[in-house]
Amino acid sequence: MGAVDAHEFVVERGEGCYVWDEAGRRYLDATASLWYANVGYGRTEIARAAAAQLERLHAYHVFGDFATRPALDLTDRLASLAPVPGSKVFLTSGGSDSVDTAAKLARRYFHEIGQPQRTVIVTRTWAYHGMHAYGTALAGIGANRDALGELIPDIAVVEWDSADALAAEIDRIGADRVAAFFCEPIVGAGGVRFAPEGYLPRVREIVRDAGALFVSDEVITGFGRAGDWFASHRFDLDPDVLTFAKGVTSGYLPLGGVLAAPHVAEPFWQPGAGVWWRHGYTYSGHTSACAAALANLDIIERESLDTRAREMEGPLADALAPLLGHDLVTEIRTGAGLLAAVQLDPAVVDADPGLPGRVAMACRDQGGVITRALAGGGLQISPALIISTEQLEELAEGLRVGLDSVR
Numbered sequence: 007m008g009a010v011d012a013h014e015f016v017v018e019r020g021e022g023c024y025v026w027d028e029a030g031r032r033y034l035d036a037t038a039s040l041w042y043a044n045v046g047y048g049r050t051e052i053a054r055a056a057a058a059q060l061e062r063l064h065a066y067h068v069f070g071d072f073a074t075r076p077a078l079d080l081t082d083r084l085a086s087l088a089p090v091p092g093s094k095v096f097l098t099s100g101g102s103d104s105v106d107t108a109a110k111l112a113r114r115y116f117h118e119i120g121q122p123q124r125t126v127i128v129t130r131t132w133a134y135h136g137m138h139a140y141g142t143a144l145a146g147i148g149a150n151r152d153a154l155g156e157l158i159p160d161i162a163v164v165e166w167d168s169a170d171a172l173a174a175e176i177d178r179i180g181a182d183r184v185a186a187f188f189c190e191p192i193v194g195a196g197g198v199r200f201a202p203e204g205y206l207p208r209v210r211e212i213v214r215d216a217g218a219l220f221v222s223d224e225v226i227t228g229f230g231r232a233g234d235w236f237a238s239h240r241f242d243l244d245p246d247v248l249t250f251a252k253g254v255t256s257g258y259l260p261l262g263g264v265l266a267a268p269h270v271a272e273p274f275w276q277p278g279a280g281v282w283w284r285h286g287y288t289y290s291g292h293t294s295a296c297a298a299a300l301a302n303l304d305i306i307e308r309e310s311l312d313t314r315a316r317e318m319e320g321p322l323a324d325a326l327a328p329l330l331g332h333d334l335v336t337e338i339r340t341g342a343g344l345l346a347a348v349q350l351d352p353a354v355v356d357a358d359p360g361l362p363g364r365v366a367m368a369c370r371d372q373g374g375v376i377t378r379a380l381a382g383g384g385l386q387i388s389p390a391l392i393i394s395t396e397q398l399e400e401l402a403e404g405l406r407v408g409l410d411s412v413r
């Protein structure tokens with residue numbers, strides 16, 4: 007806090023893939039803010055939809071039998087997009103809420119089907135699942151979990167890229183004690199890491215064989231980011247539970263949620279079963295946020311931004327490839343969709359942990375491109391899904407200028 011006190015970088019407006027600071031300088035935003043501005047900045051159509059809803063009924067809760075038309079329309083729409091047909095939708099205020107909801111749902115589900123001993127949740131190194139107590143306990147980034155004491159019991163961490171490690175850990179714990187495996191199909195905040203070939207189908211099978219729930223955390227990878235509506239579609243994950251946020255509204259208003267496959271929802275939907283899971287947030291299904299989400303989904307659909315993100319994978323990799331020649335860069339990670347990381351030399355970062363932050367700042371101040379230092383010293387690349395090939399080249403050039411200026 008001390009380092010930024012009175013040195014704030016004040017962002018004033020946005021349009022397309024760009025934002026402007028208070029002095030009127032334009033920046034190409036390589037991050038789409040915190041991974042969320044999928045449709046880009048300045049979409050008046052979303053602003054108008056939200057404003058109209060704010061005037062009519064800004065918000066009403068959706069507890070009990072209360073509902074609003076935007077919340078019903080959005081949940082229908084999300085159910086139709088869900089990778090598992092017939093999924094139920096639970097709306098939240100954001101990604102961390104969604105992770106907390108999914109973790110509680112997994113434990114509560116097993117309680118309801120007569121397996122209350124299934125409480126263990128397995129997570130991965132480099133994982134980021136938000137900042138609430140469950141998400142923090144599930145962090146694979148050590149610094150996010152440090153110095154807080156034990157937050158949630160029965161959490162296990164396995165190597166992010168080893169299916170054998172997951173199988174061995176489930177054996178060690180006992181398959182009948184495992185409730186869920188939390189998995190970002192593409193690791194995001196932990197450095198944009200694409201799982202090795204064959205990893206995702208294998209872990210999916212291991213979790214199914216263990217009788218546990220596969221939770222696909224798609225807070226970043228949803229709504230076109232990974233080149234399909236969800237990364238679960240792209241990688242055939244058939245998730246029992248899926249968490250989302252960010253791209254559902256492109257950040258125009260905060261909203262998140264959880265998709266639960268029919269068999270997971272079933273115990274909570276049986277008429278007369280007497281199961282009452284007391285869970286919900288004040289802003290679950292916030293009316294104006296739902297209106298913004300519907301307008302945002304219209305844009306993604308109309309402009310086919312999911313397939314567009316896939317088409318831009320090649321141009322993204324091509325634009326970033328020359329940076330590998332830079333002596334501070336050891337790896338360029340690209341793969342699915344408009345997601346990438348430019349990895350700074352881990353040995354140099356170990357010796358100088360402040361370097362990635364300085365590089366990101368130099369990219370912004372010297373190169374006119376906003377990026378961010380991720381865990382492990384990678385630079386975040388997750389632009390708006392509307393970015394053009396020329397703008398990707400502009401993005402890479404801004405990164406090069408930033409890297410050169412700290413060399």
Ligand SMILES: Cc1ncc(COP(=O)(O)O)c(C=O)c1O
Nearest residue numbers: 100101102134135136194223225
């Ligand atoms: C995979 C993943 N899960 C959960 C979260 C938490 O979302 P929020 O910051 O909206 O609470 C994030 C945020 O970046 C995320 O990347």
